[in-house]
Amino acid sequence: MEGLPLRGDVFDPDCPTRVVLDRIGDKWTVLVVSVLSTGTLRFTELRARVGGVAPKVLTQTLRALERDGILIRTIYAQVPPRVEYQLTDLGRSLAQPIAAIQDWAEGHVGSVLAARNSYDSSVA
Amino acid sequence: MEGLPLRGDVFDPDCPTRVVLDRIGDKWTVLVVSVLSTGTLRFTELRARVGGVAPKVLTQTLRALERDGILIRTIYAQVPPRVEYQLTDLGRSLAQPIAAIQDWAEGHVGSVLAARNSYDSSVA
């Protein structure tokens, strides 16, 4: 019943593919997956590398990604608690397109901001 | 002052790269860019291909993308009005990573849904 090689169609509003797109649309998912693609990290490290996340929101994001099979959460019965997050194979496969997006964003910020300035001044 | 080959850093909360990620996080951007990557389209055609968009929201999305230099809006002084949307070079360069994301989404829906079922039933 699982692992159907079923192919979705993002243009169908009723296709669950939309759900996947929504997850990627999540404000922090891209950043978290990107950071984790470099290796296993603990909560606090994650928080430090992804600038600006509130702990509550980071927890939410991590739980959602765990639920979707993108990452694994490992709890070590220690004191103080130690929890590690690492990507699954599925997560690693997602890391590639995400890296492409991130790369585009970093490489084209200048053009986008320039277009924005130009547009705003012509409308003003 | 424009077109700086400045490279952003998505992990810096104050970096405008975040703005670009936010735009991609927009619910309809990915779909609109994807559809337009196949060629120029009119408003109604666009609306038909991207299932489930309300006209107001489509207008908002298109304006935002125009502002960011991703697409061009051409108005023909006809009656009834005719407006065409096409990607710019910048938009076409974005279409590639977006296609990768979309491809991933369509190809891995099955795995994600399976993980979700498994997670939900183990928590229940």
Place this chain on the structure above:
DNA sequence: TGACCCAGGTACCTATAGGTAACAATGGAA
């Protein structure tokens, strides 16, 4: 006897993305 560390949890608030429904403007067709 505190104070600290880690990984969150809880309660609460709000901005805004997104949605619904109805209307506008124009000229040609029926």
Place this chain on the structure above:
DNA sequence: TTCCATTGTTACCTATAGGTACCTGGGTCA
């Protein structure tokens, strides 16, 4: 003279993602 096509706009409402601030629990270190 009423209707229709086309591309939106306007007013209005709401769900929820996201944020702030503070709490918890239990070893350890001083």
